Amino acid sequence: MALNEIARACALLSSGEVIGLPTETVYGLGADACHGEAVAKIYALKNRPTFNPLILHVSSLPMAQNFGVFNEVALKLAKYFWQENKKPLTLVTHKVKNSGLSELATAGLETMAIRLPNHPVALELIENYGSPLVAPSANPSNRLSTTTRDQVLSYFSDLYVLEGGKCQVGLESTIIDVTGNKPVILRHGGTPLEEISQFLGWNLAVDAGEKIKAPGQLQTHYAPKTPLYMNAVNIQEGGCLLGFGNTPGETLNLSPEGDLIEAASNLFESLHKLDGMGFKSIHVVPIPEKGLGRAINDRLKRAAWGN
Ligand code: TXA
Numbered sequence: 001m002a003l004n005e006i007a008r009a010c011a012l013l014s015s016g017e018v019i020g021l022p023t024e025t026v027y028g029l030g031a032d033a034c035h036g037e038a039v040a041k042i043y044a045l046k047n048r049p050t051f052n053p054l055i056l057h058v059s060s061l062p063m064a065q066n067f068g069v070f071n072e073v074a075l076k077l078a079k080y081f082w083q084e085n086k087k088p089l090t091l092v093t094h095k096v097k098n099s100g101l102s103e104l105a106t107a108g109l110e111t112m113a114i115r116l117p118n119h120p121v122a123l124e125l126i127e128n129y130g131s132p133l134v135a136p137s138a139n140p141s142n143r144l145s146t147t148t149r150d151q152v153l154s155y156f157s158d159l160y161v162l163e164g165g166k167c168q169v170g171l172e173s174t175i176i177d178v179t180g181n182k183p184v185i186l187r188h189g190g191t192p193l194e195e196i197s198q199f200l201g202w203n204l205a206v207d208a209g210e211k212i213k214a215p216g217q218l219q220t221h222y223a224p225k226t227p228l229y230m231n232a233v234n235i236q237e238g239g240c241l242l243g244f245g246n247t248p249g250e251t252l253n254l255s256p257e258g259d260l261i262e263a264a265s266n267l268f269e270s271l272h273k274l275d276g277m278g279f280k281s282i283h284v285v286p287i288p289e290k291g292l293g294r295a296i297n298d299r300l301k302r303a304a305w306g307n
Pocket residue numbers: 023025026027028029052053054055088090092106109111112113117135136137138171172173175186187213214215216217
């Protein structure tokens with residue numbers, strides 16, 4: 001990344017502006033996490049309910065520890081998944097008091113969400129800026145997330161967006177709450193449940209949630225404009241078929257080889273494309289409910305909500 005682009009992004013951030021940035025999961029809308037007005041601009045830009053808190057993005061574990069309280073499990077998870085394996089994992093921790101973090105960033109909650117993105121541009125930006133950014137996915141609330149710079153610009157044409165290529169993972173980070181006695185998964189995402197359970201040595205609980213702990217889990221999230229249906233067996237007239245593995249009659253295929261990692265990285269891009277092609281409906285073939293398939297099915301369910 002050219003140094004002047006990072007310098008320009010840093011100048012915008014320090015004057016309280018919002019910018020677009022790539023991460024390994026999806027593109028984000030970045031703002032200085034300690035600048036209340038800048039954080040407020042993110043909510044306005046996304047048209048996001050203010051009760052839906054944001055994830056703090058850091059460039060190192062020590063930077064994270066200035067803001068979040070890392071207990072033993074949190075440290076263990078951060079060292080393994082952030083530092084050694086560079087996986088997309090967001091940890092919900094208690095807040096360090098008087099850290100300077102904007103209250104609006106956490107929507108007034110006692111806890112906060114933190115992650116270390118694994119993308120050279122995001123890391124260079126945060127390192128140069130010297131302070132963490134809050135970065136929700138770069139889409140208006142309830143719309144599809146974005147995995148290319150062009151998709152971000154299609155939503156926010158006036159935004160300064162750093163180029164970082166197509167996001168490798170293609171799905172948001174997995175969120176784990178580590179504030180209780182045992183960690184709990186709040187959102188399926190780019191790090192499969194099985195990998196975390198295996199590392200911890202027990203089966204991680206999934207929070208079905210009486211109240212919405214991760215409000216991004218509102219059911220209508222990630223919706224294309226075209227009605228979407230899962231577990232397709234055949235296509236309706238005027239509809240299209242999104243395939244996986246060997247799918248005769250497909251319009252697009254998430255992964256002809258049936259590879260869930262490839263499918264995850266293609267999910268949002270395929271939905272954006274199909275949404276723009278004028279079909280009456282989008283039909284998606286069944287995706288196996290294992291590994292990254294859980295996060296893919298979670299996003300598809302939200303996209304299909306109400307249909
Ligand atoms: O991969 C990602 O995580 C992307 C990229 C840009 O880094 N970001 C992302 O942010 O997905 P966003 O704002 O779209 O989703 C953040 C999620 C929401 O579901 C929010 O409710 C949850 O994190 N969250 C934030 N703080 C929380 C907290 N203290 N407790 C529980 N959930 C929290």
